[in-house]
Amino acid sequence: MIVLRHADELNRLDALRQPGPLVLVPTMGALHEGHLSLVRQGAALGKVVVSIFVNPTQFGPGEDFAAYPRDLEGDLAMLDHAQVAAVFAPPVEDVYGGPGEVTVRAGRRAEGLCGAARPGHFDGVLTVVAKLFGMVRPDIAVFGSKDAQQCLVIEQMVRDLRLPVSLIDAPTVREPDGLAMSSRNRYLDPEQRTRALCLSRALARGRALLESGRRESGAIEAAMGEALAAADSIDYAAVRSLPALGATESVPDGPLVLAVAARVGPARLIDNVALRVELRGVTEIRLLGHRAPAGD
Numbered sequence: 001m002i003v004l005r006h007a008d009e010l011n012r013l014d015a016l017r018q019p020g021p022l023v024l025v026p027t028m029g030a031l032h033e034g035h036l037s038l039v040r041q042g043a044a045l046g047k048v049v050v051s052i053f054v055n056p057t058q059f060g061p062g063e064d065f066a067a068y069p070r071d072l073e074g075d076l077a078m079l080d081h082a083q084v085a086a087v088f089a090p091p092v093e094d095v096y097g098g099p100g101e102v103t104v105r106a107g108r109r110a111e112g113l114c115g116a117a118r119p120g121h122f123d124g125v126l127t128v129v130a131k132l133f134g135m136v137r138p139d140i141a142v143f144g145s146k147d148a149q150q151c152l153v154i155e156q157m158v159r160d161l162r163l164p165v166s167l168i169d170a171p172t173v174r175e176p177d178g179l180a181m182s183s184r185n186r187y188l189d190p191e192q193r194t195r196a197l198c199l200s201r202a203l204a205r206g207r208a209l210l211e212s213g214r215r216e217s218g219a220i221e222a223a224m225g226e227a228l229a230a231a232d233s234i235d236y237a238a239v240r241s242l243p244a245l246g247a248t249e250s251v252p253d254g255p256l257v258l259a260v261a262a263r264v265g266p267a268r269l270i271d272n273v274a275l276r277v278e279l280r281g282v283t284e285i286r287l288l289g290h291r292a293p294a295g296d
C-alpha cells in the first residue's frame, strides 16, 4: 500500500493507472466498517485509492472541525488489511494552499435538509471533491448512500460540470441493532448510544406507514418526528423525491427518500432510506441512477 502524505507525490499513482480503472474512495478518516465496505466495492472494480482528509470548508462556525476524530495511524493499520493500493492523506495547505478564490457552488439539491441546517456545507463538500478528483484523477469514485444528499449533490456536479468520473453509491452499513455506522458515533456515551437508535427507528416507522398505504407526507414526517423524541433536538424528518429532493404534499408512486437528522448529546447524526413506492408495495432501492426530471 502506497502512502502519499503530500500532493507533490501524486505522480506515484501513475503506476496504478494501467491497467485501470483507478477508484477513489474519499473519506475524512476515523475509519469504520462502513468505509471498508466502500473499499471492498471499489476493489471489485479496480485499484483503490482512499483519501483521508478532514475538509475544513464543509464545517460551519461552531461545528466539530477541531474535535473531529483524527487517527491516521489507526486508519492506515485498518487499510493495510484491506484491498487498498494507495492512501492519500494530505495536509490542509496541499489542498487549499494559494489564493483559493474559486469554489464550487452546489445546485438546488443542496437547498433543503442538511443544506438548510448547515449553510455552505455542500459548497465545501463539492469544492473538496472537485479538488480530489482533479488531484487523483480517478475513473470511478465510491460514495456512501448514508450521506444521501451528499451523493445526490455530487451526482449533479459531475453531470453539470461534465466531469469524467463514474459514481458508485454504496449501501449504508449498520450496527447489528440498526444504528448507521458513523465516525461521529465515537462521540456517544452508552446512554446516548441507546438513544441514537431513534434515527433508524424513525425511518422504520415512516416505511411502515408507506407500506400500510399512507401517502400524506405531513403525516409520515410527523410520525418520524415522534419517533425521534428520544433525541436532544431534531433537524429534520423528511419525505423527499429522488433525485431532486423535492417535497410534495402527497407521496407519488416512484423513488423517494426518507431522511432524518437529529442531535444526540454532542453528535449530529443523519440517516436515510431510499424506497420505491408502487401500487404493488414498497421496496428498498439504490440512491443514484434515477433519471432527473427536466430542469433538475
Ligand code: AMP
Pocket (backbone or CB within 6 Å): 026, 027, 028, 029, 033, 034, 035, 037, 038, 142, 143, 144, 145, 146, 147, 170, 171, 172, 173, 174, 180, 181, 182, 183
Ligand atoms: P466520511 O468519512 O464520514 O466523510 O465518509 C466517507 C464516505 O464513507 C462517504 O461517502 C460516506 O457516505 C461513507 N460512509 C460513512 N458512513 C457509512 C456507512 N455507515 N455505510 C456506508 N458508507 C458510509
